[in-house]
Amino acid sequence: MKISVRNLEPTKVRLTITADAEELDPYLDAARKEIGKQVSIPGFRKGHVPGKIIDQRVGFGSVVGEAVNNGVPELYSKALAEKEIHPMAQPKLDVKEVPESADDETKLKFTAEVEVRPKFELPAVEGLEIEVAKPEVTDDDINTRLDALRQRFGTLVGVDRPAKTGDYANIDLDAKIGDESVDAQEGVSYELGSGTMLDGLDEALDGLSAGEETSFEGTLEAGDHEGEKAQVTVKVNSVKAEELPELDDDFAQDASEFDTLDELKADIRKQSEADAEGRQATVARDAFIARLQEGVDIPVPKGVKDEMLAEREKNAQGNPQAPEEDKETAEQAVEKELRDQIVLDALSEQLKITVTQADVTNFLASIAQQYGMDPSNFINAIVNNGQLGSAVQEVGRSKGLLAGMRAVTFKDTDGKVLDLSKFLGDEAAEEEQESVEAASAAAAVADQLAAKDEATEEE
Known part of the structure; x- marks a missing residue:
């Protein structure tokens, strides 16, 4: 197989692949066998029709078409492996030449344009020292x-005074556009300052007492008139303030299993310190990835970036709770995510990370659990949707990150070496698992799912 590579962009290449006859022949033979199972030719049993007869009766064009459909993706994958090219998107394939008959010496020739992982040099992780800020727990943290x-x-x-921020007011609302009432609600409980209803409501309620009312102009945020201006009348029925219990031993006994306030505070401090250690591990992770990118120019694939931005925008539109972000902020976030992925892929390769069957199943099962889904059904959907490769890639990144961080020395600002072992896991336990290549892991998971489905049907 002849392979030529042309760099179109720093993150995009065009491969021109020419397959010799002996490389296309197995796909032609397989195509003839498959077609032979589907057609009826007098004098021959299905599946036992000679290849030459298939070429004559069905046509070599159909045979070569089937062979190309099956062969091009596999030949493309072999070319990537041979040239050590790491794709980051699906290729754009274009078949240029195919033989027109079994005797035609024309070779299969096709091109593949694909966005790829850029080439760059990662620093060696062994011996790296990274400083991470010390986790601090203050009295203010405990009090919060x-x-x-x-x-x-x-x-x-209930309080007999004007409402203020933090109070809860029971209110009646009536929104009008012109003389028409378009929205009316009675007996609504609203916390002043929460900003969870109409824009301008907080300001209107501030200073009102029970029995008083006022009007203001606001923009309707739901219903048939969403986005339209309306004249809103709000009446206060009652004002209530939140009364908090005294901080004493009685409170400690009501709110916890402890007998004294001091014991409760000590437990809260212990929890806060554990949380601070977790935050420190997260900071260490981010600092590690940032160190790997120091002084390294990592361009991101434009097409992949555009797809991620579009998906991000789509998800934001479908989630009313998602914070608004401008285009520049979104682009920066996507570019960082892509660069982190690229670096972790390169790190996993540098550290010769392998993915185990258990890694893949555990990863997918944990995601299913987070979303309250049945793990088997979730994994089955992943396999059927062709997304298992992405899952395997995520597992590889995670394992590479952990392995890289284990090889690094993290110190706090006082020079004390940090023990992050509880967050980084046990390397020895991972090595005891049977390693398989990513493709083998994917196939094993698929086989496991198929076996479960068969067992379920038999029951």
């Missing part, structure tokens, strides 16, 4: 958690 706990046990009591 205590206040949150107090709010869970707080009660609302």
Whole structure:
């Protein structure tokens, strides 16, 4: 097989692949056998029709078409492996030449344009030292958690004064456009300052007492008149303030399993310190990835970036809770995500990371659990949708990241070596698992699912 590679962009190449006759022949033979199973030719049993008869009766064009459909993707994959090219998207394939008959010496020739991982040099991770800020837990952190706990046990009591931020007002609302009432609600409980209803409502309620009302202009945020301006009248029926319990031993006994406030505070500090260690591990991870990218120019594939931006925008439109972000912010986020992926892929390759069957199944099962889905059904859907390769790639990145971080020395700002082993896992346990290549892992998962499906049907 002859392969030529032309760089179109820093992250895009065109491969021109020419396959010799002996490389196309197995696909031609397989195509003839498959076609022979589907056609009836007098004098021959299905599946036992000689290849020459298939060529004559069905036509060599059909045979070579089937062979090209099956052969081009495999030959393309072989070419990528031979040239050590790492694709980041599906290729654009274009068949240029095919033999027109079994005796035609024309070779199969096709091109493949594909966005690829850029080439760059990663630093060796062995011996790297990275400084990470010390996790600090202050008295303010403890008090913040205590206040949150107090709010869970707080009660609302009526007050005879004007409403202010933090109060809860029971209100009636009537929104009009012209003389027509387009939205009316009664007895709604609303927390002043929360900003969860109409724009301008907080300002209108501030300073009103029970029995008072006012009007303001607001923009309707739902219903048939969403986005339109309306004149809104709001009446306050009652004002209630949140009353929090005293911080004492009685509160500790009501809110926890502890007998004293000091014991409760000690437990909250312990939890806060554990959370701080987790944040420090996250900071260490980010610092590690950033160190790998220091001084390295990593261009991102434009097409992949555009697809990710489009998907990000689509997800944001379907999620009302998603924060708004401008185009520049979105592009920066996507570019960072892509560069991190590219670096971790290169790191996994540098560290010769392998993916195990258990890695893949555990990864997918954990995602299924997060979404409350049946793991078998979820994995089956992943396999059927052709997304298993992406899952295997994610597992490889994760394993590469952990292995790389284990090889690095992390220190705090005082020079003390950090022990992140509880977050990085046990390398020895991973090595005991049977390693398989990514493709083998994918096939094993698919076989496992098929076996489960058969067992279910038999039951």
